[in-house]
Amino acid sequence: MNPFSPGSGVKPPALVGRQGEIDAFDLLVARAKSNTVGDRGMVLSGLRGVGKTVLLNVFADQARRNDWFVIQLEAQPGAAGRGVTRAKLARELEVGARQLRGKPVWAYLKRARASIGNISASLGATGASVSVTTKDGRADSGNLDIDMEELVEDIALAMKKGRAGFGIFIDEMQDLDDELLTILLSIQHLAGQRGWPFYVIGAGLPNLPGKISEARTYGERLFLYRTIGQLNGASASEALKLPMTRLGADTTDEALNILLGAADGYPFFLQIYGQAAWDVTPGKVIGSDDAQLAVRYGTEDLDRGFYEARWQRATPAERRYLHAMAQLGDSASSTGEIAAMMGKSTNKLAVIRSRLITKGVAYAPEYGSIQFTVPGMSGYILRQNQE
Ligand SMILES: Nc1ncnc2c1ncn2[C@@H]1O[C@H](COP(=O)(O)OP(=O)(O)OP(=O)(O)O)[C@@H](O)[C@H]1O
Ligand SMILES: [Mg+2]
Incomplete structure (x- = not known):
């Protein structure tokens, strides 16, 4: 009978305080319906537990209800994550197409379906270099950048005829590998110029916008960025x-x-x-x-x-670093000050710092500073070290 829903990505009993974001996405859907072109994708960023995944799922459902071609991924860090994400992308392309079977847009997707078959082969293989041609000669070069571009073009143009869009919804997008991130940004850029209704909708930690602009200088202009934070x-x-x-x-x-x-x-x-x-x-x-x-x-x-x-996932050296961070509180701290507290040089601590960032426990709000991605983490660390 308990109506509350603590849990990662679990839809809350009352989704409050996010109408601005929901309206912004509704507008994107409405504009795709009227074939208005030149829109940007959307990026949601914020600390752990603020409701990014829930919101991303709400957007994806809204897109599906409007007969969009929808793909949902959760990026994972590291070399293993890279393979998993690509395999998932291949699978989602097939599933995304199947979900449109019987809809008016299905007939337009004929060519795109051949591209999906071709690219699945190269995405599912270990690298992007192996290609098994099924038919048609689209998206089968074995170069992921070329193949993805052809594939997105084929799907997006079909969706345009169907007065809908093609959306790739990526959770934990800060963990997407650089190659795939760069490819998707280039295609989002191209889509804007060519009038393809293709949108990357991402969610991730506060370092995600920075990662995007590092990968592509025009990254800042590709998306509507929304910070998801505490509720008023x-x-x-x-x-x-x-x-x-x-x-x-x-x-x-x-x-x-x-x-x-x-x-x-x-x-x-x-x-x-x-x-x-x-x-x-x-x-x-x-x-x-x-x-x-x-x-x-x-x-x-x-x-x-x-x-x-x-805390359990941190090594002893990382814990010492986290403990020093905790003493400075939950907001951004200077890495120099932390190093001074630990009696070490900032350079020596760089490896630990970057491991904590890779593990998603901390992020760098700006150069030379570091902050917990988990609200209240400093209180926890101090609490348990008192006992
Ligand atoms: N607008 C909201 N109002 C009330 N509760 C919400 C709201 N959005 C999310 N929640 C609740 O907050 C919790 C966290 O949501 P969610 O998993 O989407 O956060 P997140 O930002 O994706 O976190 P993480 O960074 O850890 O993945 C869930 O229990 C969810 O039910
Ligand atoms: Mg989440």
């Missing part, structure tokens, strides 16, 4: 209250303020504390003692799940 007070209240009142329950104002204070506007925390409050309350009205107990239990849950998983 009114939205956060709604996120807690709405799921309760729908089921005939409620909170006192005091209890609500206790829960809101603990969650600090972070969507994942709202779900955690909301769930705990529901569980500890015997009646229909959550009072302040219930809320206090819920904050204790919720924080224990966060410590054991959200934070501990990340």
